[in-house]
Amino acid sequence: MALTEPRVATSGLANDAPPRGFRPASRRRARVAGGVALVAAAIGGNVLVYSSLDDREPVLQVVRDVPAGEQLTDADVRPIDVDADDTLRTIAADRLSTVVGQYAKVRLVAGALVVAEALQSTPLVSDGSAVVAIQVPDGALPIGLRERSPVELVVPVVGDGSSAAPPTIVRGRVVGLPTAPSTATGTLSLSVEVPAPLAATVVASDDVSVVLVQPGTDAAYADDTTAGTEGS
Numbered sequence: 001m002a003l004t005e006p007r008v009a010t011s012g013l014a015n016d017a018p019p020r021g022f023r024p025a026s027r028r029r030a031r032v033a034g035g036v037a038l039v040a041a042a043i044g045g046n047v048l049v050y051s052s053l054d055d056r057e058p059v060l061q062v063v064r065d066v067p068a069g070e071q072l073t074d075a076d077v078r079p080i081d082v083d084a085d086d087t088l089r090t091i092a093a094d095r096l097s098t099v100v101g102q103y104a105k106v107r108l109v110a111g112a113l114v115v116a117e118a119l120q121s122t123p124l125v126s127d128g129s130a131v132v133a134i135q136v137p138d139g140a141l142p143i144g145l146r147e148r149s150p151v152e153l154v155v156p157v158v159g160d161g162s163s164a165a166p167p168t169i170v171r172g173r174v175v176g177l178p179t180a181p182s183t184a185t186g187t188l189s190l191s192v193e194v195p196a197p198l199a200a201t202v203v204a205s206d207d208v209s210v211v212l213v214q215p216g217t218d219a220a221y222a223d224d225t226t227a228g229t230e231g232s
Contacts, residue, residue, distance in 0.1 A: 056081040058093035059113055066108040068147040069124035069175050074100050077114055089115050106147045107177070124148070124175055130199040131175055134208045135187045141178075142212035149174045151192060153202055154209040170198045171213075 061080040066072060077100075079093030091099060091114045102119040125131055134153065145151070151172055157165040176191030190210065194202055202208060 056083045057090075059090040060093055060096060060099060062108045062110055062112050062114060064110045066104045067176055068104050068106050070104055071123075072100055072102050072104065072119070076108075080113075082113070088113070089117065091116060125193050128196055129193050130196040131191055131193050132199050132202045133189050133191050134202060134210070135185075135189055135206075136208065136210060138186050138188055141188065141190065141210055145174060145177070145210070145212055147174055147177055150213040152211040152213055153192065153194065154211060155201055155205045156207055158205070168198075168201055170194050170202055 058079045058081050060077045062076060063078050064076060066076055074096065077096065079096070082090070099114060099119065102121060103123055105118050105120050105124070108114070108118060151174055153170040153172055155168040155170060157167055172192040172194040174190065175193050178188035178190055192202075192210075
């Protein structure tokens with residue numbers, strides 16, 4: 001019996017070319033490259049924007065309400081980093097030592113940035129003056145009244161009512177505004193700087209009217225030259 005070798009079936013695989021991987025068309029490759037470039041440009045732009053937003057400088061901020069005339073201490077201010085415009089007249093944090101000991105010209109509200117125009121080196125109450133507290137009904141203060149506003153106090157003459165004597169006019173300057181009316185009496189307490197010889201006349205009266213002088217003038221900044229002269 002003749003032995004025959006078994007035939008191995010061939011399907012032509014040996015002659016077939018190896019399978020090819022995915023090759024995008026040239027137009028598709030160009031689109032992919034363009035998309036990658038756009039993403040890279042967007043990321044670069046965001047980096048530039050955020051780096052510019054982080055351009056902050058340390059300045060001084062008030063941490064509590066400071067009434068006008070009060071002397072600042074190192075517990076009243078703190079350094080804080082802000083991205084402030086160059087036109088904002090802030091005080092750099094490294095100048096803290098020059099701010100401590102200054103007097104507030106106006107009320108400094110907690111959270112506000114410290115500006116040089118709100119401070120002065122001399123006390124608000126000058127020599128020969130006194131600060132008096134007058135009680136006025138709620139709603140009796142002129143509109144536009146603020147700290148350091150020049151005022152005239154109209155003090156009625158105390159008498160038997162038989163004579164029509166004119167009231168006494170005492171010129172002064174507001175150094176402290178009321179915060180809220182008294183719930184018991186419905187009155188407001190206003191602190192005013194007046195000439196010391198007339199302080200007793202003002203406090204002896206129970207009916208003092210307040211007249212705002214030059215309401216269009218911001219007295220907190222209008223007399224910077226005078227304030228500097230008084231301190232020299």
